[in-house]
Amino acid sequence: MSAPEKAGRKARPRRTSSRVLSTTLKYLCSASAFLISGILLAVIGYFVSIGGSAINWQLFSELPQARGMEGYPGGMLNAILGTCVLLVLASVVGIPVGILTGIFLSEYGSESRIAAPARFVCDVLAGVPSIVVGILGYELLVVPIGHYNGYAGAFALAIVMIPIVARSTEEMLRLVPNTIREASIALGATRAHTIMKVVLPAATGGVVTGVMLAMARVASETAPLLFTALGSRLLTLDPSQPLPSLTVHIFNQATGPYREEQTQAWAGMLILILLVFVLNLAVRFSLRKSTLKLG
């Protein structure tokens, strides 16, 4: 038997085992992807089956009513609008600070001594239980003002948002090839111009996805709002007063003793999920043409 034939015979078992390994890995990955999609569909299906019947126009157009009042249990218009106000206020602070932090970590981090500690703080902050952030908001903005208010709620949500936006922005900017930066610099652009006009736009899709994830996360936060915005049964958009929110409303309804309120809580959860879902789809759709395909 010639040497190549011997080598071929020896190599065959290895080829077979690597093919088995490759196939196994492929099916494991596919199964995981199906599993996670299945979990999402199961959660949505469960919410639809329980809360779907409670979804009606009244839910979006009316205020909550106490038991015994006409129109009980009413709607959650105030909670939906309150959540929008809190999200906008938190985003006004959280998104720019988060994106600027991400830019610093990605673009200036290699030449700054504070980048590594800043990255570490971001990671720690992202892992801090949100109730702790709520207590911080309570101490900083509720106690001095003297009553619960929307600003404190938005502040707490912004604190939750910043590390998520910062780290996702950093990761997305790092994916932009360095060659693009060099090309811009070679054309005479300043570093700031290169970042703002070339690098950031090239990573827009990923950065916005990070922002959406952060918004979805804070939209579903309850604990920090219990210590800060508190909630209200009134229709108010004034952040200097206690502000209603979907999550706190859901919490109150779900922990209430009556079946109508509990069903409405399920409907509220469904609305929350659909809000995040629609927001994600809308942003992805609007960005699909202007985004660099990374990776």
Add this chain to the structure above:
Amino acid sequence: MSEVASARAAGQSPVIRVADLHKRHGELEVLRGITLEVQRGDVAVIIGPSGGGKSTFLRCLNGLERFDEGRVTIHGTTLLPQMERSLEARALREVRAHVGMVFQQFHLFPHMTVLENIVEAPIHVAHVPPEEARTRARTLLERVGLAAKAERRPGVLSGGEQQRVAIARALAMNPEVILFDEPTSSLDPRMTGEVLSVMSDLAQEGLTMLVVTHAMAFARKAAKHVHVFHEGRVVESGPPEQVLEDPRERVTREFLRLAWG
């Protein structure tokens, strides 16, 4: 009298003047005292084996890499290894305003259209009015034969087309000199021909060019001077007919034997 001396005597001043350039990566000395001049309107070609410091040399010229010793003077602006930060920034701005660069892998902005790639720097760096920049960009695209692709994204263009867009992008800033870093190395022969044809036209129009390339036919046809880099040094320089046809150095003969096949 040497060629440089004759040029000086004729009142010509070099656009690029490099004196005793050294560049180190840790222990490794990539450039070991490069001295070289490029006169206005000349095409200088740098050849040599891989790892000889050719690309690093070009990157040092427009400040993409810092060097450790020596002096680079481009269009009257001098870059030194140790410069005060604000002076260095000003010098680099000056240099980059006069020097265009074309890279091996094109480095186009993938999220912009071809036209946007070309007008980006003129509008935002040179502050040319947008309409004027777009008109000039369309003219340049016609010049490189890509007028019909103005609204396409770089990702859908062939390598040769992308490189021609990169050349148009460099030209859009009206540079005194363009540095080409192996512009055809990642292209197939047909695309290489397209790009070299554009470069030959530019050479004939009198654009000053410093080209790192393995395209010997281009070097023989378009270059006024050929410099051979080996292990961070210029081992041989001269007109193409001398360096390419009758090389003096063994390294050059060996390289050319491999390059010509």
